[in-house]
Amino acid sequence: MREKAVEIVLFLCAASSVVITIAIVGVLVYESLAFFRSVPLILFLTDTVWTPLFANPRYGILPLLNGTLLTTLVALCVAGPLGLVAAVYLSEFAAPRVREIVKPTLELLSGVPTVVYGFFALLFVTPLLQKVIPGLPGFNVLSAGIVMGIMIIPYIASLSEDAMRAVPQGLRDGSLALGATRLETAFRVVLPTAISGVAAAFVLGISRAVGETMVVAIAAGQQPNLTLDPREPAATITAYIVQVALGDLPHGSIGYQTIFAAGLTLLLITLIFNILAFWLRARFREAY
Amino acid sequence: MNQRVEVAAPVVAAGSDDARGRPIKIVNRDVNVWYGDKRALHDVSIDIPDRAVTAFIGPSGCGKSTFLRCMNRMNDTIPSARVTGTIEIDGQDIHDRSLDVVQLRARVGMVFQKPNPFAKSIYENVAYGPRIHGLARSKAELDAIVEQSLKRAALWDEAKDRLSQPGTGLSGGQQQRLCIARAIAVDPEVILMDEPASALDPIATARIEDLIDELRQNYTIVIVTHNMQQAARVSQRTAFFHLGKLVEEASTERMFTAPRDKRTQDYITGRFG
């Protein structure tokens, strides 16, 4: 009897995670529905101006989406190659002792609070970039993206490394026995075999960059800007939510509802990336 | 370029029947292997005849695979492994600094116990070696090498219509022949086989054995097997390993009819192992 009660309590705790998901979706959808009663969905998705707090408000999510994807792209340009090369190095070349030291240190990097990364981007990286790129504004996508890239290197490197180490040793032996160098083995045999797992690592890194808030809120500016130039400032979805939350919008106003519509958009994007990563990893596991 | 020293090479001792009169391809002297502090192989000295099949037999853990892996320096890939002694192929020391392990392994190919085709097409599996070594100067040449290698591995008829399909989609026996074709494509002189049929069914095993018998026309083959009938069927010389030591080596015929060592007798008659 007591056993059963314990089990039920434990089950309720586990089930609470489902309740949280339902609550998240519920709150976002509930407030967004109120928003979409005032603003047609089609306008939200196609209008190219986002000025919800102006006297003459416009509600096009595109500039925010653009800012989000642009910072993510910059981050990926930094973290993609570096993370991949580091993963190949750690998985195929590094001596076990080096790996034992480097991996925990990389983990340490993910323990740095994002607000500190924001400080670093605004007050260290931007001034540095300004020396190289004349006329670079104090808030810009480039600096925020680069720092975000540094932030997600550990994720991409560590998850890619896991995928590559899961490749059976027999394949490496087969390649080495043919006279391939370790480099050739790494890039022509191990990496292609682990490619779904590595792709999943990249997608998870992207998903993390998309949802990252503080670095962009601090260093990329709060100006919605439909641009492809990373030297310009551009607000992301997350930066917009922070901006609104810092002000004091009355509960139930359309301005208040905008952050939920923006949040729902963000959740959907990350959800798509996560499903993609899930699918890729399932494919990888199927193969090995 | 690799020079083949065939002139005035010493020949395998008399009494070796089929392999008699064959020049020696590989000379091993006092080969020892340590894994960390554990000694896995004790002072093994054996000559491997050219263009013949030499079988290593013995109970599992006897060091036969460990020794096989010495001859193309595959033990290098195990960080804790240490090899001492001399191994010479055509008179050239394989541990010599002037010989890159890439060069050595291009000359001494290997087929593993578990078929390990790459996650690539059948064609790409075979073309892999020639590609990395730059052996073909044109697509036509590469095609020819792939076709020739698959023919030699007796896989061409089954594979020619599905060259672009993944090698992992083949049956176990076909996969193992693909791995043999992959090794052949690099044009080695020696092929080391580590229990190549132990993961296969009897019919696939028979095909591999036939193949090995054909291949000895062109290649020096060393095969590790725990299956004594297999050793008797495919090899001309046999060496028996026990507890990390080479106990006895002789022509296969003599080994199975008149073993000299008590341990060999016991093993062959099935008293242990």
Add this chain to the structure above:
Amino acid sequence: MAGSALRADVISETRAPGLDAGQIRGRRLREKLFIACGLASTLVGLIALSFLLFDLAADGLPRLSWDFFTSFPSRRASAAGILSAWVGSVLVILVTAIIGVPLGVAAGIYLEEYARRNWMTNIIEINVSNLAAVPSIVYGLLALGLFVYGLGTGRSILTAGLTLALLILPIIIVATRESIRAVPYSIREAAYGIGATKGQVTRDHVLPAAIPGVLTGIIIGLSRALGETAPLITIGALTFIAFLPDPPITSEFPFISFRWLFDGFTVLPIQAFNWISRPGSDFHANAAAAGLVLLALTLSLNALAIVLRYRLRRRLQW
């Protein structure tokens, strides 16, 4: 020579046109270059981390004094301190731990030891891994809509602690499951063999063996919560707090008060963010100093967790 490969029977004569010493040298050189690149790429993160530390220290170290820890924020940068921020952080993390740890550990135990393989378990498992990937700011929106306005807990320490507890729940669940899974089945069998019930086996044998791993997960989770800014901004944490929450211990009966739970608050990362966003560089030194304190806390927690995990791995050779 390679042309002779076309002749049907003799590949052996097509001896490696490419495989000469020069070609191999080139391949070995590429390999060496890559190793150098690999090492450099691996170190980029560490180099960035040291630049970051150096930059923060250069800006913030001069501001770190006793007064900095015992002063409230102020309009004058030189007089401002982090008293309300660190007290806020401590209290919020306390709430987070009290709610998040039992919930997460219990959920982990259920999923690993009790759950039957059925659709419900599958949903919970998929759900946990999805929750781990939800951006933290979305938790802030949840808290704003549900706690602040829905349940009326206000922009309080309770709301903040609750929000962060939900945020770190997946981390603790996953860590708990992994460390329970690492406990060998033989231990369970031994206990069942002498007639213990499932509850007893879990409580007396499995959990004690799994504790270090669970602890590691809890530390990582709490360190994450300590550094989180976005969700707390979203629920409307105040950025200028010149008072401390109600004391939890009172002089009158019943001597314990929970009114602090409903007080407004700020935390270290929000204070740092506030100072960074001020125009002019006066407050940047304060931001750096607050960032330094925050970084010291989170990095030492993370280091503790990592050391714990690696020592554990070495000790436990099941």
